[in-house]
Amino acid sequence: MRIRRTLRLLLAASLCLAGPIQADEVSDQIEAARKAYESGELRNAIETLNFAVAKIQEQMTANLVKLLPEPLPGWTADEPESQAGGMAAMITGTTLSRIYRREDGAEITLSLMADSPLMPMLTMAMSMPFVMQNNQDMKTYSFKGYRGMLEHAADSADYEITLMVGNRLVIQGKGSRLADSKPIEAYFEKLDLEAIQTALTH
The missing domain is CATH 2.60.120 (Jelly Rolls)
Incomplete structure (x- = not known):
């Protein structure tokens, strides 16, 4: 349940990001994590989610430093x-x-x-x-x-x-x-x- 909830939160965050290329990359990783989770590949799901989180944080940082x-x-x-x-x-x-x-x-x-x-x-x-x-x-x-x-x-x-x-x-x-x-x-x-x-x- 926790992984599924994290997937939903990450997907919502990715939709709010401005850069279309980066947002597509994040969405692809979230979708891959969802498929891995549903297939029972939990470690792979976690690693893929962590990659998506890192990409979202990179975009957040890029926007923040403009302040x-x-x-x-x-x-x-x-x-x-x-x-x-x-x-x-x-x-x-x-x-x-x-x-x-x-x-x-x-x-x-x-x-x-x-x-x-x-x-x-x-x-x-x-x-x-x-x-x-x-x-x-x-x-x-x-x-x-x-x-x-x-x-x-x-x-x-x-x-x-x-x-x-x-x-x-x-x-x-x-x-x-x-x-x-x-x-x-x-x-x-x-x-x-x-x-x-x-x-x-x-």
């Missing part, structure tokens, strides 16, 4: 990275990240984290402001109505902004060799927060 902005003028960027499946994602949630660099050595790492362990800690900090008041390098922060925190030591060129978006999404910008937090905020401005929430939390 991270392209580099702003004067900046370059590494390829986006995604952790959207496997055991690690079960622990840390879905995480997208990209590193941006400027010629003067400045660097920003932008991360989008769904179902992150940071969320309960941030929620607690927001509900108990005295936690941040006891840390002179940390203060409350807001961006487009979303709450968060900004961390910066007075003698440092490092800035870190962590933002809560809804109940399940954390956006974090970490910058080094910066004069202020404005470059991080400029990348925040490029984010489609509504699209990100939809993609990462539904």
